Amino acid sequence: MIRAYTGTAVRRSEAPLLAAGRGGELMQRAAYGLYAAAAASLTARRGRIYGSSVTVLAGSGNNGGDALYAAARLARRGAAATAVLTSAAAHPEALAAFRAQGGKTLALTESNAAAVSGAALAADAVLDGVLGTGGSGGLRGPARILAEALNTARLQGKAPLVVACDLPSGVDADSGRVAGTCLQADLTVTFGAVKTGLLAGPGAAAAGEIRCIDIGLGPHLGTPDAYRLQAEDLAGLLPVPTPADQKYSRGVLGVAAGSETYPGAALMAAGAALATGVGMLRYLGPATVARLINLAHPEAVCSSDAVADIHVQAWVAGPGAGKDEDQRRRARDAMASGLPAVIDADAIGVVAPGLHPAVILTPHAGELTALLRSLGEDADRAEIEADPIRYARLAAARTGATVLLKGWATLAAAPTGELYSQAEATPWLATAGSGDTLSGILGALLATDRTPDSERGPGHYARLAAAAAHLHGRAGTLAAADGPVQPSLLEPRIRAIVANLTKQSHRKFK
Numbered sequence: 001m002i003r004a005y006t007g008t009a010v011r012r013s014e015a016p017l018l019a020a021g022r023g024g025e026l027m028q029r030a031a032y033g034l035y036a037a038a039a040a041s042l043t044a045r046r047g048r049i050y051g052s053s054v055t056v057l058a059g060s061g062n063n064g065g066d067a068l069y070a071a072a073r074l075a076r077r078g079a080a081a082t083a084v085l086t087s088a089a090a091h092p093e094a095l096a097a098f099r100a101q102g103g104k105t106l107a108l109t110e111s112n113a114a115a116v117s118g119a120a121l122a123a124d125a126v127l128d129g130v131l132g133t134g135g136s137g138g139l140r141g142p143a144r145i146l147a148e149a150l151n152t153a154r155l156q157g158k159a160p161l162v163v164a165c166d167l168p169s170g171v172d173a174d175s176g177r178v179a180g181t182c183l184q185a186d187l188t189v190t191f192g193a194v195k196t197g198l199l200a201g202p203g204a205a206a207a208g209e210i211r212c213i214d215i216g217l218g219p220h221l222g223t224p225d226a227y228r229l230q231a232e233d234l235a236g237l238l239p240v241p242t243p244a245d246q247k248y249s250r251g252v253l254g255v256a257a258g259s260e261t262y263p264g265a266a267l268m269a270a271g272a273a274l275a276t277g278v279g280m281l282r283y284l285g286p287a288t289v290a291r292l293i294n295l296a297h298p299e300a301v302c303s304s305d306a307v308a309d310i311h312v313q314a315w316v317a318g319p320g321a322g323k324d325e326d327q328r329r330r331a332r333d334a335m336a337s338g339l340p341a342v343i344d345a346d347a348i349g350v351v352a353p354g355l356h357p358a359v360i361l362t363p364h365a366g367e368l369t370a371l372l373r374s375l376g377e378d379a380d381r382a383e384i385e386a387d388p389i390r391y392a393r394l395a396a397a398r399t400g401a402t403v404l405l406k407g408w409a410t411l412a413a414a415p416t417g418e419l420y421s422q423a424e425a426t427p428w429l430a431t432a433g434s435g436d437t438l439s440g441i442l443g444a445l446l447a448t449d450r451t452p453d454s455e456r457g458p459g460h461y462a463r464l465a466a467a468a469a470h471l472h473g474r475a476g477t478l479a480a481a482d483g484p485v486q487p488s489l490l491e492p493r494i495r496a497i498v499a500n501l502t503k504q505s506h507r508k509f510k
């Protein structure tokens with residue numbers, strides 16, 4: 001599990017070490033970590049460091065200091081290193097160490113920004129040490145021109161390797177917000193702890209691969225601000241049937257999805273749930289949709305019952321419900337049933353406050369905008385996309401439900417504040433029907449959840465929602481290897497990922 005802290009919390013945790021005169025030691029650890037990671041990436045790209053060209057962008061603060069020390073080490077191994085000083089001042093000792101290894105320096109100005117950008121584009125690697133946790137607002141002035149040139153080249157596949165020092169310059173370390181411009185990276189080498197701003201919003205998209213260097217802040221860090229589940233965290237959340245199980249004890253999922261207008265959503269949600277694994281799937285909806293469900297998934301048990309008439313362990317309601325009043329009523333009843341429930345798509349429109357954390361709302365940014373407005377909050381889609389953590393937490397606090405806010409990084413926020421961010425997905429999943437499959441996966445995890453009550457902490461449902469986003473993202477990424485993702489064809493990929501994650505448990509019963 002990745003544990004993330006706000007930039008503010010990391011700076012607070014550094015304070016006692018700085019007061020004890022250990023700032024230099026921390027910087028050397030950070031710089032060595034940055035050097036080692038950059039050296040490995042450069043070697044992987046070019047075969048060797050000797051003879052490569054490295055441009056280091058150095059701002060006035062300690063972030064620039066880290067980057068200059070790291071570049072000095074690369075220069076010692078034979079890289080031709082140039083420091084572009086983006087501010088009038090630079091960390092004096094680090095600059096001296098860089099020059100002592102033969103590093104060249106030049107001051108970035110408005111008038112030379114275009115020429116310097118051209119030189120930086122021709123380098124093998126760029127180390128970004130313009131701004132770290134001390135930055136406020138996006139990049140300004142000539143640093144912005146340089147960053148925009150590198151970002152444009154990245155879109156064209158012509159950018160050098162960009163390694164961000166601690167965080168991509170211009171990203172807010174507390175939130176992931178970018179005011180204006182930040183420098184997109186291939187790799188972010190972050191120090192002491194992963195910053196929350198690397199896990200959400202534009203910051204997550206800018207960070208590329210994240211590597212965390214331990215600089216000894218551990219005991220000073222306190223409670224994490226956010227989490228990211230790794231594959232090894234999922235095994236315990238994917239129940240594997242035991243010899244004592246029968247279909248009902250495994251868990252029954254009720255799916256009230258689809259309508260005459262949108263039958264496909266029900267087929268995809270049901271298919272994804274079956275591929276994740278349930279004891280039984282009961283479908284409630286119009287007879288025409290039920291017939292299609294039974295053709296595609298003969299194992300589903302279908303009816304036109306009301307929510308109160310059937311016995312399940314969890315619900316999925318909303319995908320493809322459209323304006324179907326019966327399905328909307330089922331969504332309201334599922335929310336009121338006291339059972340875990342995934343409330344997706346059209347059903348998000350019938351949400352009212354007073355829910356409980358086992359109700360999981362799964363909006364994308366547009367649906368969250370409408371939900372928050374219906375609750376009297378001032379929200380717009382661009383603001384939510386710029387600062388998604390804030391709005392996911394706000395929606396969870398206002399409704400009492402867990403909120404799964406979908407996007408490039410998908411966030412799961414508990415009403416008590418716990419937050420998970422998952423980024424396994426591929427942009428190929430941005431296609432109609434993707435969300436329906438995510439609902440089905442999450443519904444299956446809720447229906448088969450065996451966590452004892454005593455272990456269901458306040459963030460339990462956010463963790464399950466994050467697990468579903470992880471599974472969904474990986475299944476999509478696997479599918480995308482063979483071309484554009486078609487959500488109705490995701491089932492075998494979901495099955496493959498579940499099989500892979502539960503391998504250990506299968507072996508146990510052989």
Ligand SMILES: NC(=O)C1=CN([C@@H]2O[C@H](COP(=O)(O)OP(=O)(O)OC[C@H]3O[C@@H](n4cnc5c(N)ncnc54)[C@H](OP(=O)(O)O)[C@@H]3O)[C@@H](O)[C@H]2O)[C@@H](O)CC1
Nearest residue numbers: 014026027030061062063131132133134135136137138166
């Ligand atoms: N502390 C430690 O023990 C360790 C810290 N470490 C490292 O230190 C980093 C934090 O360093 P830091 O505090 O010096 O801040 P940093 O981000 O380098 O620069 C801030 C300077 O930039 C300026 N500035 C601000 N915004 C701006 C903007 N938009 N555009 C342009 N300029 C802007 C602002 O100047 P001002 O504008 O206020 O005059 C300010 O002086 C951290 O990320 C990590 O890498 C590691 O070595 C481990 C040990």
Ligand SMILES: Nc1ncnc2c1ncn2[C@@H]1O[C@H](COP(=O)(O)OP(=O)(O)O)[C@@H](O)[C@H]1O
Nearest residue numbers: 406407408425426427429430432433434435436
């Ligand atoms: N740019 C992106 N990168 C990665 N995943 C994405 C991106 N855009 C959307 N997704 C994922 O695709 C799914 C889309 O869901 P949604 O918008 O609800 O689709 P639909 O309502 O059509 O089923 C979500 O899981 C979301 O996280």
Ligand SMILES: [K+]
Nearest residue numbers: 128131167169
């Ligand atoms: K940086």
